[in-house]
Amino acid sequence: MGAEPVLLVERARGLARVTLNRAAHGNALDTALKDALVAELTAIAADDGVRAVLLSGAGPVFCVGQDLGELAGTLRDAPERASETVELHFSPITRLLATMPKPVVAAVHGTCVGAGLGFALACDLQVWGSGVTLGTAFSKVGLTCDSGVSLTLPALVGPARARELLLLARSFTPDEAVGWGFAGPVVPQEEVTAVALALAEQLATGPTLAYASTKRLLGLASAGLPLDDVLAAEGVEQARCGRSADHAHAVESFLAKREPVFSGR
Structure with a gap:
């Protein structure tokens, strides 16, 4: 053993x-x-x-x-x-x-x-x-x-x-x-x-891609970057999340008044 x-x-x-x-x-x-x-x-x-x-x-x-x-x-x-x-x-x-x-x-x-x-x-x-x-x-x-x-x-x-x-x-x-x-x-x-x-x-069971983006943004913010750099990074990450299946599904679920089921994609 x-x-x-x-x-x-x-x-x-x-x-x-x-x-x-x-x-x-x-x-x-x-x-x-x-x-x-x-x-x-x-x-x-x-x-x-x-x-x-x-x-x-x-x-x-x-x-x-x-x-x-x-x-x-x-x-x-x-x-x-x-x-x-x-x-x-x-x-x-x-x-x-x-x-x-x-x-x-x-x-x-x-x-x-x-x-x-x-x-x-x-x-x-x-x-x-x-x-x-x-x-x-x-x-x-x-x-x-x-x-x-x-x-x-x-x-x-x-x-x-x-x-x-x-x-x-x-x-x-x-x-x-x-x-x-x-x-x-x-x-x-x-x-x-x-x-x-x-x-x-x-x-x-949550929106994995959004969590990843949030972690990256918080890491940048803790580095003390200027506001314009942080805003630019937020734009990049928000665009990435906006193209995800989870985002589209969550919006449709909200409009249909039902809970979203996130796939992590």
């Missing part, structure tokens, strides 16, 4: 469920898990049959971030390679979650720190477990930000609060964070997966 896979991926009815599966290690990100995430998210991003993604963790923890045990071995044996994982893993994973042309929902039912928090914030939507521990943790081990946290965290909580959370590595909860600007429902921990799954299933 072989070892259990470190990453579980299930595709059904337009939804890909991606589950970090190192529960005994807090879903710590070792090389095997990071390699699997890069490969599977790349495949999912290119799979037109997948219209939404749910990211979750097995066991009681979402993700404790980098596997420090494995990192310690690298620092002893090949310290010059210790930071390679940012370029090889953390940045590609974050980019895939944030930019793939379909919505991604994070089900954060348990502790979520370091790169785990970065991955959750890179998702389009999050469902948070009440009272779970969140944190940046980077400075506790003498490191700075990765996984997009230097961008996503200030955008949500403001630069002053982000400095506090990053420099002091203070733990916090979703209950606190929604008051600072985090979005998404905060529900009892045992309800997170069900709520997130229902949300992801809803998105998997």
Whole structure:
């Protein structure tokens, strides 16, 4: 009997469920898990049959971030390679979650720190477990930000609060964070997966092309482009959506006073 896979991926009815599966290690990100995430998210991003993604963790923890045990071995044996994982893993994973042309929902039912928090914030939507521990943790081990946290965290909580959370590595909860600007429902921990799954299933039946356009436009807007450039990009994306079968069908459905059934095309 072989070892259990470190990453579980299930595709059904337009939804890909991606589950970090190192529960005994807090879903710590070792090389095997990071390699699997890069490969599977790349495949999912290119799979037109997948219209939404749910990211979750097995066991009681979402993700404790980098596997420090494995990192310690690298620092002893090949310290010059210790930071390679940012370029090889953390940045590609974050980019895939944030930019793939379909919505991604994070089900954060348990502790979520370091790169785990970065991955959750890179998702389009999050469902948070009440009272779970969140944190940046980077400075506790003498490191700075990765996984997009230097961008996503200030955008949500403001630069002053982000400095506090990053420099002091203070733990916090979703209950606190929604008051600072985090979005998404905060529900009892045992309800997170069900709520997130229902949300992801809803998105998997929605106008996929319009979702992809919205993600691209939000990415451009966050880059601080001038208004004229944003308006031009909106025109391009709106024209693309306007040629879709989903748009024509939705307009006809509205006029006929019936609910549209989106095909993702």
